[in-house]
Amino acid sequence: MLGMACLAPETTPVTKPALGADEDGRGCLVSAGYTYSEMLKRCVRLWEEGVRLQPTAVRKDGSAVFSSFVLLSASGEEAELFLPRGAAPVRMRRAFTPQGPYWTKHPYRLQRLPQGWRLYERDRLIYAAGNPPSEGN
Secondary structure, rough: OOOOOOOOOOOOOOOOOOOOOOOOOOEHHHHHHEEOOOOOOOOOHHHHHHHEEOOOOOOOOOOOOOOEEEEEEOOOOEEEEEOOOOOEEEEEEEEEEEOEEEEEEEOOOEEEOOOOOEEEEEEEEEEEOOOOOOOEE
């Protein structure tokens, strides 16, 4: 009787990516929610450092609603707008009106009003955010 040898199939070891292996081209850890701010020259978590703007249009089809975020430079002279769905960030410069400051780069205009933030695209309101309650209120 011939002895039958059990041959194990050839296997390739499974390797898991090392922690931090999902860095983008700027060194931001994508899986931890970081994205690169060209204006600030560093990785940021938009929901921690930015102003969250919610869409103003009501969705009747039940589809997902995506927020936009705005970061401001330390001086407030610049704003960096992060639109949803992978659009490239937009850097805007500050100007003033009697109603308050605004930042602009065609076709966008971001206003900071006493009642909150407003983002317009070609003069059509597309995103807004209220001001957070002040301390002590």
